[in-house]
Amino acid sequence: MSTAILNKPKHVKYWLRCLKTCLPTDYTSTDLSRMTLGFFSIASVDILGELQKLTTDEDRTRWIDWTYSNQLSTGGFRGSPATFLYGASPQWDPPSLPASFFALVTLVTLGDELERVDKRGLLKLLPKMQRANGSFGEWLGPGEEVVGGSDMRFIYCASAIRWILRGRGGCGVVDGVLDFDVDRCIDYIKSSETYDHGISEKPFGEAHAGLTYCALSAMSLLGRLHPNTGGISSHDNLIRWLVSRQVPFKHQDGCNEEDYEDLVIESTADGEHERKKAELESDGIPIWAGFNGRCNKRGDTCYSFWVGGSLDVLKKLHLIDLKANRRFLLEKTQHFIGGFSKLPTPGSPPDIMHSFLGLAALALMEEEGLNRIDASLCITMHAKKRLMELDWWKNAS
Amino acid sequence: MPLYSLDPEWEDVVPLPQDDGVQPLAQIAYTEEYTEAMSYLRAVMAKDEMSERVLKVTEDVIEMNPAHYTVWLYRAKTLFALGKDLVEEKNFLNDMALRHQKNYQIWHHRQLIMDRIDDSTGETEFTVTMFEKDCKNYHVWSYRQWLVRRFDLWDKGEIEYIDTLLEQDVRNNSAWNHRFFVVFGREETVPKDIVDREIRVCEDAIFIAPQNLSPWSYVRGVLKKANLPLSTFEKTASFYAPLDNPDKIRSSHALDILADIYAEKGEQKERALIALDFLAKKYDPIRANYWNYRAGLIKASS
Numbered sequence: 266m267s268t269a270i271l272n273k274p275k276h277v278k279y280w281l282r283c284l285k286t287c288l289p290t291d292y293t294s295t296d297l298s299r300m301t302l303g304f305f306s307i308a309s310v311d312i313l314g315e316l317q318k319l320t321t322d323e324d325r326t327r328w329i330d331w332t333y334s335n336q337l338s339t340g341g342f343r344g345s346p347a348t349f350l351y352g353a354s355p356q357w358d359p360p361s362l363p364a365s366f367f368a369l370v371t372l373v374t375l376g377d378e379l380e381r382v383d384k385r386g387l388l389k390l391l392p393k394m395q396r397a398n399g400s401f402g403e404w405l406g407p408g409e410e411v412v413g414g415s416d417m418r419f420i421y422c423a424s425a426i427r428w429i430l431r432g433r434g435g436c437g438v439v440d441g442v443l444d445f446d447v448d449r450c451i452d453y454i455k456s457s458e459t460y461d462h463g464i465s466e467k468p469f470g471e472a473h474a475g476l477t478y479c480a481l482s483a484m485s486l487l488g489r490l491h492p493n494t495g496g497i498s499s500h501d502n503l504i505r506w507l508v509s510r511q512v513p514f515k516h517q518d519g520c521n522e523e524d525y526e527d528l529v530i531e532s533t534a535d536g537e538h539e540r541k542k543a544e545l546e547s548d549g550i551p552i553w554a555g556f557n558g559r560c561n562k563r564g565d566t567c568y569s570f571w572v573g574g575s576l577d578v579l580k581k582l583h584l585i586d587l588k589a590n591r592r593f594l595l596e597k598t599q600h601f602i603g604g605f606s607k608l609p610t611p612g613s614p615p616d617i618m619h620s621f622l623g624l625a626a627l628a629l630m631e632e633e634g635l636n637r638i639d640a641s642l643c644i645t646m647h648a649k650k651r652l653m654e655l656d657w658w659k660n661a662s
Numbered sequence: 663m664p665l666y667s668l669d670p671e672w673e674d675v676v677p678l679p680q681d682d683g684v685q686p687l688a689q690i691a692y693t694e695e696y697t698e699a700m701s702y703l704r705a706v707m708a709k710d711e712m713s714e715r716v717l718k719v720t721e722d723v724i725e726m727n728p729a730h731y732t733v734w735l736y737r738a739k740t741l742f743a744l745g746k747d748l749v750e751e752k753n754f755l756n757d758m759a760l761r762h763q764k765n766y767q768i769w770h771h772r773q774l775i776m777d778r779i780d781d782s783t784g785e786t787e788f789t790v791t792m793f794e795k796d797c798k799n800y801h802v803w804s805y806r807q808w809l810v811r812r813f814d815l816w817d818k819g820e821i822e823y824i825d826t827l828l829e830q831d832v833r834n835n836s837a838w839n840h841r842f843f844v845v846f847g848r849e850e851t852v853p854k855d856i857v858d859r860e861i862r863v864c865e866d867a868i869f870i871a872p873q874n875l876s877p878w879s880y881v882r883g884v885l886k887k888a889n890l891p892l893s894t895f896e897k898t899a900s901f902y903a904p905l906d907n908p909d910k911i912r913s914s915h916a917l918d919i920l921a922d923i924y925a926e927k928g929e930q931k932e933r934a935l936i937a938l939d940f941l942a943k944k945y946d947p948i949r950a951n952y953w954n955y956r957a958g959l960i961k962a963s964s
Contacts, residue, residue, distance in 0.1 A: 346682055562835075
């Protein structure tokens with residue numbers, strides 16, 4: 266019998282613990298991305314439908330204030346109070362593109378109307394953070410140097426910020442502020458399409474589902490998704506790459522990382538591979554099937570969202586096996602204390618990112634008891650609607 | 663245990679504590695060591711100090727939090743300002759990279775350092791050491807591509823190394839992808855004998871493991887780059903998926919490519935539908951919705 270049940274009370278408990286107590290020391294390596302972790306926590310409680318019930322007005326006001334306390338006088342947000350230098354050396358307390366995006370969606374989710382956001386300042390930063398090849402950096406360094414890898418994540422953040430602050434048409438809210446070069450940005454994305462038609466971080470990189478999600482969502486938010494608006498020329502190939510990411514769960518997938526690599530290398534020939542077959546339903550369909558992020562890797566919780574979100578942006582979510590994915594998440598990576606772990610390895614602990622993305626994937630696939638989410642903005646539909654109904658936003662469109 | 667506050671070298675520095683506000687989000691239970699090192703890092707950053715002790719505190723913070731984004735550039739600027747031996751920095755980075763596999767800032771920093779050193783000695787060898795730990799590490803592959811371009815290493819053993827990796831694991835898609843980069847990434851036309859070689863490499867790999875998607879995708883890429891029709895591969899695909907002898911079908915990817923080949927040839931759409939039906943019903947039912955969708959597109963276009 267299927268034990269595929271979303272243990273909602275445990276997830277709620279997990280997220281309230283994340284919000285109301287200190288995260289364990291292990292999270293030190295994410296110290297500079299606290300704005301991101303904060304968003305995951307707030308958004309998860311919103312997806313679970315408990316934000317108004319289980320947090321107080323005072324809680325939400327204080328989280329809003331904390332978010333604003335990380336806004337910089339130059340516009341944009343820092344990733345964490347860790348870089349705050351009391352006004353000295355602003356070059357070492359710089360605006361970060363991901364932090365600026367996550368701050369905006371956190372504020373929207375908490376019910377803030379973005380009145381205190383320095384919209385002009387933030388929008389002015391975007392063209393400064395764009396490179397000549399159309400890509401964006403992660404943060405603006407000393408001497409306005411664009412710093413950080415050039416990949417789809419930052420293009421996504423810039424595009425989402427633009428959509429939130431300028432509105433759908435891209436021209437509103439703030440007059441007279443130079444827009445970034447949308448055409449070049451789209452060209453960069455197109456040049457990063459791989460030979461197997463996923464999207465990579467740059468030309469000739471390996472196709473990656475997380476980066477593909479960022480690229481497609483960015484194109485959607487820029488109104489350039491469709492071939493006749495200058496987007497990727499063939500959606501058919503892209504869809505093939507995306508649906509190919511769904512992989513039946515095999516027993517070896519439950520191994521820890523080292524044993525798994527050994528098994529994969531030992532079983533080079535197909536015959537040996539076949540012996541480790543997936544378990545099937547009576548109709549021949551695998552019982553559990555999550556998604557990998559790259560060809561020939563194993564299923565991992567977060568890719569249910571990155572692939573599901575990509576397909577949803579393309580209006581093709583129905584082409585995957587939703588049932589097998591649901592069972593993969595609920596029976597293989599959902600943790601008994603709440604949250605989701607990255608891999609279907611028994612006993613591996615949940616973490617904030619995978620717990621959010623597991624929940625977001627289920628919300629996308631209309632899991633009962635969860636609020637629907639918008640695939641490209643990654644916030645609940647009601648949060649998005651609230652933003653779109655604000656006077657300044659409506660006027661912008 | 664405080665390391666900085668009792669150290670005479672740091673006596674003149676007033677540490678800058680972190681202000682988390684009244685009710686922060688994502689508050690972390692920092693260790694005392696991290697809290698202290700960060701306070702001293704902030705203090706020297708606030709003065710934009712570039713000194714030996716900056717190298718110490720940045721190393722200390724990087725050790726505890728390699729994903730700290732500004733600390734890396736601050737360190738690089740300090741190294742450059744002091745005219746430090748950058749080869750020594752490379753040794754520090756080697757050690758860090760091996761212990762922090764998933765970090766991407768390290769590779770970005772390494773790129774900055776290597777650009778200055780302007781000599782790639784030992785670099786591909788170090789990436790091999792990294793690949794021995796994880797032969798699909800995305801950041802390291804990305805860095806290796808940068809190395810090849812920056813130091814013109816196209817013909818310095820790349821293809822041979824990929825052959826070795828694929829011999830170990832023919833499903834290593836990162837190695838396949840790097841192969842595509844090495845063969846087609848130069849701004850020049852690829853001669854016919856190389857195209858033929860690449861098609862043969864795919865055929866050999868498919869023979870070992872017909873159900874391995876990597877070479878099937880790769881060969882599509884090769885054919886497209888060489889402006890050859892997909893049907894160039896029809897014979898090979900039919901060998902692994904004889905539509906008239908379904909018991910002998912050994913690869914869903916062969917069926918997929920056949921469906922495309924037949925759909926392209928207007929008069930053989932029926933055969934394309936047969937291939938898609940096999941996929942949906944028997945050989946790849948997890949994607950049944952997708953294969954039926956493809957069949958629907960063919961039906962709609964006829």
